[in-house]
Amino acid sequence: MVRYFYAWTPLVIVATVVLLSLPWLGLIAVMIVALAAMAALAWAIVSVPYLLVQAISRGWQHASPRTAAAAPARRQSAPPVFGKGHVV
Numbered sequence: 247m248v249r250y251f252y253a254w255t256p257l258v259i260v261a262t263v264v265l266l267s268l269p270w271l272g273l274i275a276v277m278i279v280a281l282a283a284m285a286a287l288a289w290a291i292v293s294v295p296y297l298l299v300q301a302i303s304r305g306w307q308h309a310s311p312r313t314a315a316a317a318p319a320r321r322q323s324a325p326p327v328f329g330k331g332h333v334v
Contacts (some may be wrong), residue, residue: 257284 266275
């Protein structure tokens with residue numbers, strides 16, 4: 247009796263190779279992979295323009311002239327002064 251799950255690994259690998267070597271099962275596997283690739287491509291075609299429009303509109307919202315004119319000028323502070331022998 248097999249006690250550990252990894253003892254079934256050679257059987258699973260051999261069964262997978264045998265099943266996929268049958269022409270019609272291999273064709274089904276190729277069709278499933280092709281369908282998944284087409285779904286990923288369709289998702290990319292739909293989502294990339296949407297994300298691009300979101301990024302552009304977000305950039306336009308943050309680049310309004312009112313926010314640049316209303317922001318006060320910042321002063322630069324002097325660098326900190328350390329005691330003698332301090333290594334920066």
